[in-house]
Amino acid sequence: MPELPEVETVRRGLSSEIVGRTITGVVVRERRLRWPIAENFETRLVGKRIDAIERRSKYLLVRLVDDARRASTLLAHLGMTGSFVVHDERSASRTKPHDHVDLILDSGAIVRYNDPRRFGSMHVFDGPDSAQPLLAHLGPEPLTDALDGRYLFDQTRRRPGPIKQAIMDNHLVVGVGNIYANESLFRAGIHPNRAANRISKQRYDQLVHEIKAVLSEAINAGGSTLRDYVNASGEPGYFQLNYFVYGRDGEACRHCKSALKLARHGGRATVYCAKCQR
DNA sequence: ATATGAGCCTGTATGC
DNA sequence: TGCATACAGGCTCATA
Structure with a gap:
């Protein structure tokens, strides 16, 4: 998708x-x-x-x-x-x-x-x-300076809901779909269920860093197969990427080897490592 | 203001 | 083999 x-x-x-x-x-x-x-x-x-x-x-x-x-x-x-x-x-x-x-x-x-x-x-x-x-009513673009840790921290002070749903809310920030929400939370070591208003400014800095990183990496990977995507196959470029968690529930965490867990947020699959993400 | 669930769709995978 | 069912999920809308 x-x-x-x-x-x-x-x-x-x-x-x-x-x-x-x-x-x-x-x-x-x-x-x-x-x-x-x-x-x-x-x-x-x-x-x-x-x-x-x-x-x-x-x-x-x-x-x-x-x-x-x-x-x-x-x-x-x-x-x-x-x-x-x-x-x-x-x-x-x-x-x-x-x-x-x-x-x-x-x-x-x-x-x-x-x-x-x-x-x-x-x-x-x-x-x-x-x-x-x-x-x-769209939130800021994730790859611009409009998104930073301070912004997410300030905007989530009254959000007791799970952080996963917060970062997927287009009013807060756009472009973080299910794949990248899962991946960026894993990379930031944040549990998808953690209340958005109970995450420190420092951890938001880290999360924003990972959101920008995963999106940028995917764009770069997509660029390498650009011709194929547009001209012929219709295959997206990101399939080459090695996901840490997305679509890997039950498999071993690439960091600690424990089995990745599956949850559901707003009807969407969430995969995470209960040990690495807190 | 925030959160939740329904509904939109069809291709693919799974179960009996 | 074939049929039925579940699932995938970005987004908006209605409702709580």
């Missing part, structure tokens, strides 16, 4: 293919994504030039301009199973199941959105990002 590093990898991969290009056609085969694709979606995209592709949280923001230099944005989320793959005319001629949207560019490239579970979304909007309901 695309987490922040995968979305960033997709952004970088798409950038060279689409920035500066004009959208000459849009094909929508399935409108029922997380929210239905708006009726005027195609009209609002055709003829627009792609100025930039940015990322906010796990959203991709494709910045568009029309002939009169009016700005708009294509907002896309990959959900759990979404992917963008760049095709040429020949490879695009055969569609696969769940190929829901095509953006046809003046270069001849076809940017194809595929999403089996349809948890992803696509919107076009004008005006500032802050006016977008989906973007308005």
Whole structure:
């Protein structure tokens, strides 16, 4: 499932293919994504030039301009199973199941959105990002200075709930999905059940350090398989990473060899080492 | 303000 | 072999 590093990898991969290009056609085969694709979606995209592709949280923001230099944005989320793959005319001629949207560019490239579970979304909007309901209430980006130990410490003084759920709360900080929540807590030696308001400033410094480290490492790993991801296989890059805990319940802790435990937070699997994490 | 659970989906893995 | 069921989980919404 695309987490922040995968979305960033997709952004970088798409950038060279689409920035500066004009959208000459849009094909929508399935409108029922997380929210239905708006009726005027195609009209609002055709003829627009792609100025930039940015990322906010796990959203991709494709910045568009029309002939009169009016700005708009294509907002896309990959959900759990979404992917963008760049095709040429020949490879695009055969569609696969769940190929829901095509953006046809003046270069001849076809940017194809595929999403089996349809948890992803696509919107076009004008005006500032802050006016977008989906973007308005997002916490800071994890890889910027806006996230530090002081911030998390200050923001969790009235949160007696488990730290795992706190760092996965998009209002607090974005981009820490289940995989990276598990991994960063293990690396910081913090028990996922520990009350967020009972963690010291020092330990938050450590946790933030690990969050930034695991995300950065995953982006770097994704970068090495960037071409494959965007152009062909649709395989995310992070599969190469060696996880400490994620998906390893029952297996031996890589540090102390005791069996990793499985718990559940808000319906999501949590794997941790009861000995290394306190 | 914070926390919890339901619901959205389909591919894959497991159980009988 | 085939069918049924559980699970995966980011996100929003409704409810407590």
